Amino acid sequence: MRLTGGCLAEFASGCDVLAAGGGGEAAEKVPMAQVALAAQGPVEIVDLADLPPEGLVMPCAYLGSPAVWSERIGTGREGVAIRRQVETHFGREVVAMMCTEVGGCNGPASVALAAYAGLPLADADGMGRAFPGIEQVAMQVAGVQPGPSVLADDHDHVVLVQADTGDWLERLARSAVKAFGDTGVSTEYVMTVEQARRSVVIGSISRALRIGRLLKDCGCAPTKTAVIRLAEEFGGVCLMEGKVSSVTAMQGRPAFAANLRSSILLDGINGDSGRCLRVEASHEFLAVLEDGEVRATTPDIITLFDVYSGGTVATDSLRYGQRVVVLALPCPELWLQPAGLELVGPRAFGLDLDYHPLVAR
Amino acid sequence: MTYRMGVALGSYRASGAVLNADGRVLASIDREFLSVEELGEVMRATLVASGVDPGEIGHIMFALTDSRALDELPAEAGYWRGWPGRLARVAAVRLGAATTSVPPLALWPVEMRKRVAVASTCLSGGAMLDGGDYEPLDIEGLLAFARKIAGTVGAVAITGVFSSVTPRHELAAADVLREELGSATAILLSHEFGGLGLVERENATVLQAALTVPAAEEAGMLLTAVTHLGMPNAEVFLARGDGTIATLDNAVTHPLSILGGMDATAAMGAASLAGVQDALVVLTTPDGAARAVCSLTGGRPRMTVGHTKVAGVPTGLSVPAVVPVYESLEEALDRAKDAPGDLPLIVSGPGAKAFAKSLPRKPNGVLDVVCPPDTEAAAAVGAAAAPVSGEARRIVPLGSPHLDEIRAAVREAARASAMRAGADPAGVEVISVDEKPLAYLSEPTVVLRVRAAGPPRVGWLSGRTRFAASVREERQ
Numbered sequence: 001m002r003l004t005g006g007c008l009a010e011f012a013s014g015c016d017v018l019a020a021g022g023g024g025e026a027a028e029k030v031p032m033a034q035v036a037l038a039a040q041g042p043v044e045i046v047d048l049a050d051l052p053p054e055g056l057v058m059p060c061a062y063l064g065s066p067a068v069w070s071e072r073i074g075t076g077r078e079g080v081a082i083r084r085q086v087e088t089h090f091g092r093e094v095v096a097m098m099c100t101e102v103g104g105c106n107g108p109a110s111v112a113l114a115a116y117a118g119l120p121l122a123d124a125d126g127m128g129r130a131f132p133g134i135e136q137v138a139m140q141v142a143g144v145q146p147g148p149s150v151l152a153d154d155h156d157h158v159v160l161v162q163a164d165t166g167d168w169l170e171r172l173a174r175s176a177v178k179a180f181g182d183t184g185v186s187t188e189y190v191m192t193v194e195q196a197r198r199s200v201v202i203g204s205i206s207r208a209l210r211i212g213r214l215l216k217d218c219g220c221a222p223t224k225t226a227v228i229r230l231a232e233e234f235g236g237v238c239l240m241e242g243k244v245s246s247v248t249a250m251q252g253r254p255a256f257a258a259n260l261r262s263s264i265l266l267d268g269i270n271g272d273s274g275r276c277l278r279v280e281a282s283h284e285f286l287a288v289l290e291d292g293e294v295r296a297t298t299p300d301i302i303t304l305f306d307v308y309s310g311g312t313v314a315t316d317s318l319r320y321g322q323r324v325v326v327l328a329l330p331c332p333e334l335w336l337q338p339a340g341l342e343l344v345g346p347r348a349f350g351l352d353l354d355y356h357p358l359v360a361r
Numbered sequence: 362m363t364y365r366m367g368v369a370l371g372s373y374r375a376s377g378a379v380l381n382a383d384g385r386v387l388a389s390i391d392r393e394f395l396s397v398e399e400l401g402e403v404m405r406a407t408l409v410a411s412g413v414d415p416g417e418i419g420h421i422m423f424a425l426t427d428s429r430a431l432d433e434l435p436a437e438a439g440y441w442r443g444w445p446g447r448l449a450r451v452a453a454v455r456l457g458a459a460t461t462s463v464p465p466l467a468l469w470p471v472e473m474r475k476r477v478a479v480a481s482t483c484l485s486g487g488a489m490l491d492g493g494d495y496e497p498l499d500i501e502g503l504l505a506f507a508r509k510i511a512g513t514v515g516a517v518a519i520t521g522v523f524s525s526v527t528p529r530h531e532l533a534a535a536d537v538l539r540e541e542l543g544s545a546t547a548i549l550l551s552h553e554f555g556g557l558g559l560v561e562r563e564n565a566t567v568l569q570a571a572l573t574v575p576a577a578e579e580a581g582m583l584l585t586a587v588t589h590l591g592m593p594n595a596e597v598f599l600a601r602g603d604g605t606i607a608t609l610d611n612a613v614t615h616p617l618s619i620l621g622g623m624d625a626t627a628a629m630g631a632a633s634l635a636g637v638q639d640a641l642v643v644l645t646t647p648d649g650a651a652r653a654v655c656s657l658t659g660g661r662p663r664m665t666v667g668h669t670k671v672a673g674v675p676t677g678l679s680v681p682a683v684v685p686v687y688e689s690l691e692e693a694l695d696r697a698k699d700a701p702g703d704l705p706l707i708v709s710g711p712g713a714k715a716f717a718k719s720l721p722r723k724p725n726g727v728l729d730v731v732c733p734p735d736t737e738a739a740a741a742v743g744a745a746a747a748p749v750s751g752e753a754r755r756i757v758p759l760g761s762p763h764l765d766e767i768r769a770a771v772r773e774a775a776r777a778s779a780m781r782a783g784a785d786p787a788g789v790e791v792i793s794v795d796e797k798p799l800a801y802l803s804e805p806t807v808v809l810r811v812r813a814a815g816p817p818r819v820g821w822l823s824g825r826t827r828f829a830a831s832v833r834e835e836r837q
Contacts, residue, residue, distance in 0.1 A: 031560070032462040065801040067808075068490055070558045071523050076462040112462065154459040155496075178803035181489045245701060317666070321698050 001206065002042040003111055003121070005034050010212030013311075015107030017211045017230070017327075018204075020301045021315040022284035023104015023130030024066050029112070036076050036112035043111055044120035045205050046096055051122070053194035055095030058086055059126050059139070060113050061106045064183035074154045078185035079113035081152045085160055086190055089148060095193060098122040100137065102204040103130030103301075113185065121205060126189070128201035128332035129301045131344055132283040134173070135166050138332070139189035141340045142199035149173045149188045153180040201332045207234075215310070223307045224270075227325045236329035237360045239288055239295055240277050241307065242266030244322045261350075264318055266326070277326060279304070281315040286349050288326060294356040296328035299335040299344045303327045328358050363419030363594070363819070364411070367630075367745025368404060369623060369738070370394060371426050374647055374711050376738035377407030379418075380745045386634070387411040389738035391711050400586045407741075408590070415591040420817050422744035423583055424600035426623035449515030449547065449574040450479045453567050454506065454538070455559075456486025456530045457522035458496055463560050465520075466567065470673040477571045479514050482506050486530040487522030490756065490806070495522045498530045500537060507541035516547040516570035520563035524552035526756050547573045549614070554677075555754045556667070557808070561677035565617055568671055572616035580609045598783060598817060602680045604629045604662050604743070605750035605814065608783035617671065621680035623740050625662050628655040628681065630743025631709030634733035641694055641727070642707045644683070649715025651690055653683040654697040656704070663699060691724045698726070708732045709739040749785075750792070750814035751778025757796075759805040768809065775811040780818075789815035 003011065012026035019026070037043065048057070060079055062069060083094050097117055099110035102125035114121040126137035135146065147169050149161040159176040163169040169188070177184050191199060214233060218226035224241050231238045243266065250261040261282050268275035277295070280287040285302035288295040296302050304313040307323035318324075334340055336355070346353040364387070365380045375394035379387045388410035394403065408415055453465040465481040466474050484502040487495035510517075517538055521531045531550040538548055551566040580597075587595055599612035602621035612619055628642040638660045644652045656663045664679040671678070686693040698704065706727040708717050717732040724730075735742060753774035757767050772791050779789045792814045796807040 031468050035463055035467055065799060067557055067799045068802070071490075072457070072495070073460050073559055074462045075459050174803070181491070182802050243695075320700050321696050323696070 001045040001123070003037070003045055003205075004042045005037045007209060007212075008033050008037070008108060008111070010216050011111070011205075011209050012108050012212070013215055014208030014210065014212035015102055015104060016312040017215070017303050017329075018128065018208055018301060019103030019130040019312065020284040020298070020303055021281060021313065022132065023101060023106065025314065026105050026107050028070075029105040029108040032073065032076055033108040033111040033115075036115040040115040040118075043114050045123050046120040047123055048096075048193055048197045048200075048202065051095050051193040053192065055093055055193050056086065056090055057096050057098050057122055057191055057193055057196040058083060058094045058119075058187050059098040059100045059137070059189055060110060060185055060187050061100035062109050062183070063134070063186050064177050064180070068181065068183040072154055072181065072183050074183070074185075076112040077116045078152045078154065079117035079119075081156045081158045082150050082185060082187050083117050083119070085150045085158050086187060089150070089160060090190065094119060096120050096122040098196070098200065099125040099204065101125060101127050101130055102208055103127060107208060122196070122200075123205045124196065124200045124202050125204035126200060128204055128335075129299070130284055134170055134188060136344050137189060138201050138334050139191065139199045140166075140343060141334055141337060144189045144191050144195060144199050146188045148190075149186055151176045151180070151184050151186040153184040201334070223305050223310045224325050226310065227305055227327045231327060231329070234329050236301075236327055237296070237358050239326040239328055240266065240268055240272045240275055241270055241323070241325045242268045242272060242275070242277060244318055244320055244324065247318050247320065262315065266324065269323065279326070280351060282349055283315060285315060286351055287346055287353060288328065294353060296358055297346045297351075297353055297355050298349060299331040299340070299355075300358055301329040301331055303329070330358055362417060364413050364417055365420045365422065365745045366404070366407060366418050366595070367422045367424070367626075367741035367743070368407065369424040369626065369740030369744060370400070370403075371623060371740070375399070375403045376711070376741040377403055378735065378738045378741040378745055379407060379411035379413050380742070384633075384746050386735045386742055387413065389735040389741060391737035397582070401589060404586065404590055416594060418592045418595045419819060420598060420745075421587055421592065421595045422598045422600060422606050422747065424623045424626040424740050424744040425579075425619060447575045447578065448477055448571040450513065451477050451567050451570045452479050452506070452510045452514045452517045453481040453563065454503070454517060454519045454534065455481070455483045455521075455563060456498065456519065456534060457559070458483055458485040458499075460522060460559060465563060469564075473672055473674065477567065480506070480510050486534065488524065488527045488530065490523060490526060490802075491758070492527050494530075498533055503534055503537045504541060507538050511542055514542075514546060516549060516573055517542070518549050518551070518563070518566040518570040520551035520559065520566050522559060523756075524550070525555060525557060525754055528552035547614070549573070554615070554617075555752065556677040558677050561667070561675050564674045565676035565678060568674060568676065569615060569617050573614060576613045576616040580613050584609065594820070596783070596817070598749070600626045600744045600747060602678070603664065603750070604681070604747060606744065606747045606783070606817065607749060611782045617676065617678055620669070620671070620678060624653070624655060624681045624683050626743030626747060627709050627740035628657055628662050628743070629660060630739035630741070630746065631707045631733065631736050632657050632660060633746055634736055634739060634742060635705065635707045635731045637705055637707065640705045640707050641697055642709050643686070643690070643716065645708060645710040645712035645716045647711040649712035649719055651686040651693070651716060652710070653685050654693045655681055655683045656697040656699055658699055663697075691726065694724060694726055703728045706730045707736070709736055711737050713737055748814040749779055749783045749817050750812055751775055751780070751782050751784065752810065752812045753778055754808060754810045756799070757807055757809045759807060771809050771811050772813070775813040779813040779815055783817055784813075784815035785818040789813050
C-alpha cells in the first residue's frame, strides 16, 4: 500500500477520530505531509510481517509545545538526523519508521518524517489513539526498553539520552527539548521488527485510512448517520446526540500541560431528548457517564463530532450550545491487560473509576 | 456642535444615519443600492433627513460589505470575484530558514498564487520563544532578493518566526528592503497582524499586501464622495470585523481587518438602539427573512476562533461568529448563545419590521422581541457609534523578573495601537486584559492580549483651522 497526497485528507480525518479529542488537529499537519509527498514521492505503508525480523523499527513523534510547533514548523527532515544517530548507536539498519501516536497531528506528521527519511511507514503505531505521556505506549506494556531516546530539532541538533529508568529518561529528554526551545522530534523504544510484531498496535495507519474513507463515503449524510456507521463498522457505540449545556473547567495555576481538566454536560436532542450525559475530559475525553452509570472510559476511544461541520471536537474547544454526537470505539486489546490499564485506564488520569467495557444498548 | 455620520453599503442595500455628540440618532435612511454611483445620493439623503449642515459632520464611518467591500473575497471559493487585475503583486519574505516543511505560499490555490505572488524566499532570521535569535538575520540574502524583485513588485510581506515575541528581525529586514526598493513599494510586517501560527500569519500578511492597492482605490473613492458633499472637517473611518472602527489610512494597510465589519455593526447598532449590552441579534434581509443570528456580550459580538479562509487561503483571522438561519430560528438562536439563559432578541436590518410581524409567537429562549426605531439602518448606526480600538499581544514567561514591566509595556502598546487606529489620545482606556496559558512549555508561559479603546479623535483634520479661529475669538 502506498500513501499519496490524494488520500492525506481522509487519513487525517481518521487520525482525528482516533485522537479521542486530543493529539492536536491532524488537518493542521496535512500541509507538511503534502509538501513532503510532493517532493519525495508516495510513502510505502508496510506490514511488520513483511519486514526483515532483525531490522530496526524507529517510532517517531514531534514533541514539545503545539504553540511553538505552529511557529517553528520544522523541516520535516528531523528524522534523517535521528535515523543516522540510531543506526550508529545500534550498529544496524533502520528498516521502517513507525508513528508513535496515530491519533491527531502526529499521524500526518509521521508521513512527512518517513518521506524525508526515505523509510517506509509501518502499518502500526504505539497507542492506537492519542495519549499525553511518552511512556503511555504499547511498547511500555510489552516491556521494550524505552532508551536510548534520540532527539533532534529543526537545526539538526541531535541529542542521545541514555538512562536506566524511564523517569530519568523523561527528565533528561525533557531538558533537551527545553534547550531546543520546546519543540523537536524524538524516538524512544527503538526495537527490532521481531520485537515490534508483539509490542505495538498493528494496523493503525490502515485503520485511520478506513475510518477517513468511510466518513468521506457518508458525504452529506447527517453526522449521526455517519457516526452510527462508524460504530457498526468498528465495533463501537454511538452513545448520544446532544447539546453542550455546560463546560466546567477545573481552574488551577498554569502548569506544564496548562490547566486542562473539565467536565461537560450534554442534554440529549432529537431522538435522544430527555437523556443527559456527563463527559470527563483532560487532554482527551476520559469517561462518559449517564444516570450515575459508566457508559465508556479510557482507554476506549471517546470521540465527539460537531453535528454541523461533521468534524471531530477537541477537548479544549467545546463550548456551550454546541451540538455533538458522542462515539465510543473499542481500544486495541493490549490496553486491557492489567499493566495496560494501570498505564492508561481511568485511574491513571486521576478518575476514581474502574475501566468499564463498552456495552451497546 | 459636530455630528457623526454612519453609512453602511451592502450588496443591494444601503443605510445612513446621523448621530449627535451624545450618540442620539437624529435621522436614518435605508434604501436600495444598486451601483456605487449612488453613494453620493445615499449620503445626501441622509444629510437632508437629519437637517444637519455638511460642514458640521466631524466623522464619517463607513461599513462595507460584499460588492463594495474587501470581504467581497469569497470565503471558500478559490478565486476573487470582482476587482480584476487590481491586486498588488507581492513578494513574500520569510525569516526562518529551517521552516521548509511548508514553504511560503506552498498550498495556495494555484490561480491565486499566480495572481498575487511574484517571488518568495525563506531566509535565515526570526526569533526564539525566549526572545533570542532563531537564526542570524541574513542581510546579504535580503539584499540579493531585493535586487531580484526590484521593479516587479507592488508590495512585500515579511513574516518572521515568533515575531509576536519580538519583531526585531522583521523591522530590520524592512529597513534593508526599503533602502533597496524605495518608497513606492509597500512593506507589510506580520507582527502587526499578531497571532501565533507562522503559515496562517504569513498568508494573512501576503493577502493584506495584495489588497493594499484595491483598498487604496476604494479609500480614494470614499474620500472623493465625502469631499464632493462639502464635508471638509469630516475624518473618514471604516468599520472592522470586531465592531470597532479605524481611520481610513489605517484600514487601508490592514484591509483584512474589515472582514465581517457590516455584520458586526449591524448587530451592535441594533443592540445600542435597544439600549442593551447582552442580546441576540437577528440580521434580516429586505424581504423580512432572518439571515443570521449574532450574540453580543457586553456590547461586543462573539468572534470565531480564527482559521478563517479567505479566497481559499487559511488565515488566522477572527470574524463575527454569526449563525446562519437555515430552517429553524429557535435552533439558530440557541446555537448563537454563549451560555444558558434567556436573552432579549433584537431585530436588525432592512426587513426588521416585516420579520417581527411574521413571528407567530415569542421564540423559545428569548426574553422579548425588540424592534427599535431606526433599526433598519442599524449597520449605519452601529458604525457611527463604534469605538476605535487597538490591541497588543505578547508571549510572556511568567517567571520573568520583569513581569510587571512587560505587562505595563503591553498595555502601553495596546493604547498606542488604538491611537494609531484613530482613537482620541485623551480618551483611550484599556478595556480587556487576557492571559491564556500555553500548554507543554518548560517555563509557565502565557499569551498576554490587551485591548484598548476610546472614542474617535476629534478635529484631527480641522484642528489647525479651529485653533486659529479660537485664537481670533480670544483676541476679540
